[in-house]
Amino acid sequence: MSRSIDGQASASMQILQNQLKHNVRQYAMFIALIGIGIIFTVLTNGIFLSPRNLSNLLLQTSFIAILSVGMVLVIVGGHIDLSVGSIVGFTGAFAAILQVNYGYSTLTVVVLTLGLGAVIGVWQGFWIAYRLVPAFIVTLAGMLIFRGALIALTGGQTIAPLEPAFRAIGQGYIPRLFVNTEATSGFHDLSFIVALLAIAGFIFFEMKTRLRRKRHGFSNLPVPLFVAKIVAVAAMLWMFFSVMVNYRGIPYSIMILMALVLLFVYITNNTTFGRHVYAIGGNREAALLSGINIKRKTMAIFVIMGALSGLAGLVFTARLNSATASAGNLFELDTIAAVFIGGTSMRGGEGTIVGAIVGALVMASLNNGMGLMNVSSEYQLIVKGLILVLAVWFDISSRSNNA
Amino acid sequence: MSDHILEMKNIVKEFPGVRALDNVSFQVKPGEIHALVGENGAGKSTLIKVLSGVHPNGSYQGQIHVDGQEQRFLHIKDSENVGIAVIYQELGLVPQMSVVENLFLGAEKGRAYRIDWDVANTEALKYLKELRLDVSPKALIRNLGIGKQQLVEIAKALAKKARILVLDEPTAALNEQDSANLLSILRELRDRGVTCIYISHKLGEVLEIADTVTVLRDGKTIGTRDMHGPERLDEAGIVSLMVGRELTERFPRVEHTPGEVVLQVRDWSVQDPENSEKRIVDNVSFDVRKGEILGVAGLMGAGRTELMMSLFGAYGKRLSGTMLLNGQQLNIRSPLDAIRAGLAYVTEDRKGKGLVLGMDVRENTSLAALKYLSRFSIINRLEEIRRAEEYVKSLRIKTPSIEQKVKNLSGGNQQKVVLGKWMLTNPKVLILDEPTRGIDIGAKFEIYNIMNDLVEKGVCIVMISSELPEVLGMSDRVIVIHQGRLNGELHWSEATQEKTMLLATGGTEK
Numbered sequence A: 001m002s003r004s005i006d007g008q009a010s011a012s013m014q015i016l017q018n019q020l021k022h023n024v025r026q027y028a029m030f031i032a033l034i035g036i037g038i039i040f041t042v043l044t045n046g047i048f049l050s051p052r053n054l055s056n057l058l059l060q061t062s063f064i065a066i067l068s069v070g071m072v073l074v075i076v077g078g079h080i081d082l083s084v085g086s087i088v089g090f091t092g093a094f095a096a097i098l099q100v101n102y103g104y105s106t107l108t109v110v111v112l113t114l115g116l117g118a119v120i121g122v123w124q125g126f127w128i129a130y131r132l133v134p135a136f137i138v139t140l141a142g143m144l145i146f147r148g149a150l151i152a153l154t155g156g157q158t159i160a161p162l163e164p165a166f167r168a169i170g171q172g173y174i175p176r177l178f179v180n181t182e183a184t185s186g187f188h189d190l191s192f193i194v195a196l197l198a199i200a201g202f203i204f205f206e207m208k209t210r211l212r213r214k215r216h217g218f219s220n221l222p223v224p225l226f227v228a229k230i231v232a233v234a235a236m237l238w239m240f241f242s243v244m245v246n247y248r249g250i251p252y253s254i255m256i257l258m259a260l261v262l263l264f265v266y267i268t269n270n271t272t273f274g275r276h277v278y279a280i281g282g283n284r285e286a287a288l289l290s291g292i293n294i295k296r297k298t299m300a301i302f303v304i305m306g307a308l309s310g311l312a313g314l315v316f317t318a319r320l321n322s323a324t325a326s327a328g329n330l331f332e333l334d335t336i337a338a339v340f341i342g343g344t345s346m347r348g349g350e351g352t353i354v355g356a357i358v359g360a361l362v363m364a365s366l367n368n369g370m371g372l373m374n375v376s377s378e379y380q381l382i383v384k385g386l387i388l389v390l391a392v393w394f395d396i397s398s399r400s401n402n403a
Numbered sequence B: 001m002s003d004h005i006l007e008m009k010n011i012v013k014e015f016p017g018v019r020a021l022d023n024v025s026f027q028v029k030p031g032e033i034h035a036l037v038g039e040n041g042a043g044k045s046t047l048i049k050v051l052s053g054v055h056p057n058g059s060y061q062g063q064i065h066v067d068g069q070e071q072r073f074l075h076i077k078d079s080e081n082v083g084i085a086v087i088y089q090e091l092g093l094v095p096q097m098s099v100v101e102n103l104f105l106g107a108e109k110g111r112a113y114r115i116d117w118d119v120a121n122t123e124a125l126k127y128l129k130e131l132r133l134d135v136s137p138k139a140l141i142r143n144l145g146i147g148k149q150q151l152v153e154i155a156k157a158l159a160k161k162a163r164i165l166v167l168d169e170p171t172a173a174l175n176e177q178d179s180a181n182l183l184s185i186l187r188e189l190r191d192r193g194v195t196c197i198y199i200s201h202k203l204g205e206v207l208e209i210a211d212t213v214t215v216l217r218d219g220k221t222i223g224t225r226d227m228h229g230p231e232r233l234d235e236a237g238i239v240s241l242m243v244g245r246e247l248t249e250r251f252p253r254v255e256h257t258p259g260e261v262v263l264q265v266r267d268w269s270v271q272d273p274e275n276s277e278k279r280i281v282d283n284v285s286f287d288v289r290k291g292e293i294l295g296v297a298g299l300m301g302a303g304r305t306e307l308m309m310s311l312f313g314a315y316g317k318r319l320s321g322t323m324l325l326n327g328q329q330l331n332i333r334s335p336l337d338a339i340r341a342g343l344a345y346v347t348e349d350r351k352g353k354g355l356v357l358g359m360d361v362r363e364n365t366s367l368a369a370l371k372y373l374s375r376f377s378i379i380n381r382l383e384e385i386r387r388a389e390e391y392v393k394s395l396r397i398k399t400p401s402i403e404q405k406v407k408n409l410s411g412g413n414q415q416k417v418v419l420g421k422w423m424l425t426n427p428k429v430l431i432l433d434e435p436t437r438g439i440d441i442g443a444k445f446e447i448y449n450i451m452n453d454l455v456e457k458g459v460c461i462v463m464i465s466s467e468l469p470e471v472l473g474m475s476d477r478v479i480v481i482h483q484g485r486l487n488g489e490l491h492w493s494e495a496t497q498e499k500t501m502l503l504a505t506g507g508t509e510k
Helices: A002-022 A024-043 A051-076 A084-100 A106-130 A135-154 A164-171 A189-215 A223-245 A252-270 A272-282 A284-289 A294-320 A331-341 A353-372 A377-402 B044-052 B076-081 B099-103 B117-130 B146-159 B176-191 B203-209 B235-243 B304-311 B335-341 B350-354 B361-373 B381-394 B411-423 B441-456 B468-474 B497-504
Strands: B006-015 B018-028 B033-037 B061-066 B069-071 B084-087 B164-168 B195-199 B212-217 B220-226 B261-272 B275-289 B293-298 B317-325 B328-330 B343-346 B429-433 B460-464 B477-482 B485-491
Touching: A002 A223, A024 A353, A024 A377, A051 A084, A051 A164, A051 A223, A051 A252, A051 A272, A051 A294, A051 A331, A051 A353, A084 A106, A084 A135, A084 A294, A084 A331, A106 A135, A106 A164, A106 A294, A164 A252, A164 A294, A189 A223, A252 A272, A252 A294, A252 A353, A272 A284, A272 A294, A272 B361, A284 A294, A284 B350, A284 B361, A331 A353, A331 A377, A353 A377, B006 B044, B018 B044, B018 B212, B033 B044, B033 B176, B033 B203, B044 B076, B044 B084, B044 B164, B044 B195, B076 B084, B084 B146, B099 B117, B099 B146, B117 B146, B146 B176, B176 B195, B176 B203, B203 B235, B212 B235, B220 B235, B261 B304, B261 B460, B275 B293, B275 B304, B275 B317, B275 B460, B293 B304, B293 B468, B293 B497, B304 B343, B304 B429, B304 B460, B335 B343, B343 B411, B350 B411, B361 B381, B361 B411, B381 B411, B411 B441, B441 B460, B468 B497, B477 B497, B485 B497
Parallel strands: B018 B220, B033 B195, B033 B212, B084 B164, B164 B195, B275 B485, B293 B460, B293 B477, B343 B429, B429 B460
Antiparallel strands: B006 B018, B006 B061, B061 B069, B212 B220, B261 B275, B261 B317, B317 B328, B477 B485
């Protein structure tokens, strides 16, 4: 009896060691996130971990995370997009001008702006997919073109203010239902319900997957490890939500982001489009011979990226309550770094949405923490540049070790 | 002083979970051609990597002696310094550079920081002449045929003063002519005292050229035989040492009764993408009948792959030609059209064009048939798993599960995954391009059986193969392509290696 328990325990240890060895990248990004959190908490005497700051951090994460979702597809498909920062600025200014100068309602502005993002995606996708100009060049050009268009559009002026409904996209929180309805902090009931639903949903799907895998005779984690994993992830989800439950609630932008994550996790795992993108990035020739329409899929990737850039433009503009000529500057760097930190392969064909979100949290934490410490912007740039190199170096070195 | 130039003693090399080399000993006499044979996975490549320092000293157990001196190689450079040069299957030349630049790459002639091109060119000419290679040192590598590139590789090794030349499957990509030329040059080198370790799957060549043969199986040395002595091995003898059993029948021939014509190709011409003046496929017409295997023979570069890829919508620009499937005209512009019409093409380049190596067995199996496994572009995961498992079982793919990444499978099992992937599309015509290239004899035999099963089920098979015994052993009919043109057709009962080769080299039937 005790021997079999010992056996099971040692088997669990073995699997745990294997998992650690083969998933260094996944663990590394969580370790990086926690490490950065600890460092900034110490350096800022705890301000970093204050509810107010954490809530702020999430708002700061949202637009980079939205861009990262699209960027995962772009990089997995074997491309790159350097133009997202300029497109965020341009679409954001477009939205602000529609509302401030022409008085369009927020809903109309949202639809038109997403449309503009998609059209920009069609433009870039056309050159990349159908004219075979490398994405690096097309989007480098796009970076200049849309930055130029942004400056021309705003005339260098700040465009403000926006309607409350528009601002809510970037600054607002979901409402309280029954408790503390008038308060601006303290327990937030609707957020609590969302948190419970998320955690319950996660556990439900894990169980379902486990049963399905068992039915097909696939290897599953041993029970103790499985339970440990569920508890650990549920605890992390709870930590994530508790910040919002105990402060002002879940921001609308985070709700949008969560919906996007669910949608794109589904797309990458369960649709032919998702599978095709990974195949194209993994081996373009094999994908072509398997009857995959590479041109059309590439076009779709860039249209999605464009529309998500438009969405990020809306969120960012709403958060600042204004559009400026410098909006979105260097967002491409944060986004690309987030995607690589999140374990997406430089060479395409490999990468996950969830990883990129964690990567976006890492980048936003860096921005936030350095901001709290009043690190001047030139040093922030240097730090972020170094982080990008380190992230890619780590990706490459951990891959060659595992090969 | 030992009378062996190279001695590898009790080499043990382990990878996580696998013992790739299990106490291997290997001795080579100076000035001989020593063939190293074994099935895939027998440990040949690993042994060579230990010898060349790719697997550095310390990562394996055992000893290496060169000229009786123990050597501990930590880098490839170390093994090169004592005169060992390895020429891998994938050539290590820079295609955009000239012959002379490649010859002295990393060991440029002249003083520090300045290359003396006059000296380099003179020296290059000397080495090229030694190998009877008639190209200018200034010619670009990419403009040379694969056979000449191989010789440039050898010249490069000689330029490094190599005394022990290791060739890993040097003729795998060569046609018969270039192979014969290579073999005769190796003999000349031997007569000048260069020792040669020769790894090949082509037993005919081994018999022709080897002075000594060492057979590896499952990471162990099975035996070393002097090919001039009384223990001389013949082909069947080597094969039985390799697989540990007598192989009575290398090709499981099944009599098929060809039915009606399924695929008709007429006047098919394709432009050479490199040279718009040239037709890489020129006016080819042929039929494929239900329930038969049509062999496509020809030399490397004859245009066989190009012909099939262009039928499949994946190559070059079609200049003329029509294709009818069951009497219906097809207009194929992309592989997608071809798959829809019921064609399937198993590429000769398994890793480069056949598989997504980072994906698992399930994802690779379903890749070409996702359309049939999904509704509104949402994949039916259960059905996908069921089909993948079905093929793993019926094709006897050796894998821990369908979640194994295909890059971790052996060549033969990878090839079966590719076969399963195309069988899943339910093709009417299955085109196999070098279906058994680089896979071991056991897996070859299984693939032949799968082909026979498919034909039995009414699938038409078109098989390109550069191995004459394979084409002749498996096909019901053979068409022979020479320089883009159809140069004859033979029924299997009348096809001989000599006749086929005559047609492939441009001769005509009497």
